[in-house]
Amino acid sequence: MELVYKGKTKDVYLDENGQTVLYFKDDMTGKDGVFDPGENQVGLKVEGSGKAGLKMTSFFFEKLNSADIPTHYVDSDVEKREMRVKKINIFGEGLEVICRYKAVGSFIRRYSSYIEEGAELPAYVEVTLKDDEKQDPFITKDALEALNILTADEYSEIADLTVKISEVVKEELAQKGLDLYDIKLEFGRDQDTGEVLLIDEISGGNMRVYKDGENIEPLKIVDYLFDNK
Incomplete structure (x- = not known):
């Protein structure tokens, strides 16, 4: 396969048929050897995390496709850590969209004067620009529209x-007795139809999950989800 792009946690290839293939690596974002979904650098390498991430991603993408929620997912081979996806165009240089159910992470660091850590949030959505050098700055709907990154309708x-x-x-x-505190998603446009699609992945590496108030490590989420604990 032809390597198209080398990412932090996934590499992008074109196979012999011209299909886009994502290869899930065992690298995880974090700092000083500690996992953090909000970090912009590879902080640790955990054997088996790539396969676990793809297993969880495939499960959720197939579930979403069955529910007619548009995604870029085509199929996957968990053993090979490969996922075939539709060709997409990203918004600008890439966006990350966070849905928050609890006040933790960067949210509490910004707004701790107004809310207690762990307080409930009403599926609060915020958008950041993918920009490692600028630490993924937050951006408003109006700014996204003014910069021609997306339209008001696409934002909604x-x-x-x-x-x-x-x-x-x-x-x-x-x-499975687990509480989702927040999750980071990415979207793009289908190259052929222009339809807005969920892209990238849905795995333990892009969410914070707790059980009885205790943080659950990304690999352990997979164990709970598939009853392997």
Whole structure:
């Protein structure tokens, strides 16, 4: 396969048929050897995390596709750590959309004068620009529109999809006794149709999950989800 892009946690290839293939690596974001979904650098390498991430991603993308929620997912081979996806165009240089159910992470660091850590949030959606050098700055709907990154209608569609997708994940985890505190999603446009699609992944590496008030490590989420604990 032809390497197209080398990312922090995934590499992008084109196979012999011209299909886009994502390869899930064992690298995870964090700092000083500690996992953090909000970090912009690889902080640790955990054997088996790539396969676990793809297993969880495939499960949720197939569930969303079945529910007619648009994604870029085509199929996957968990053993090979490969996922085939539709060709997409990203918004600008890339956006990250966070849905928050609890005041933790960067949210509490910014707003601790107004809210207690761990307080409930109403599926609060916020958007950041993917920009490692600038630490993924937050951006408003009006700024996104003014910079021609997306339209007002696309912003509303992404916000609605974010809540809908996050609720699917939250409910699935709740069945296993897990609480979703926040989740980071990405979106793009289908190259052929222009449709807004969920892209990237849904794995333990891009969410904070707790059980009985204790943080659950990303790999352990997979164990709970598939009853391997």
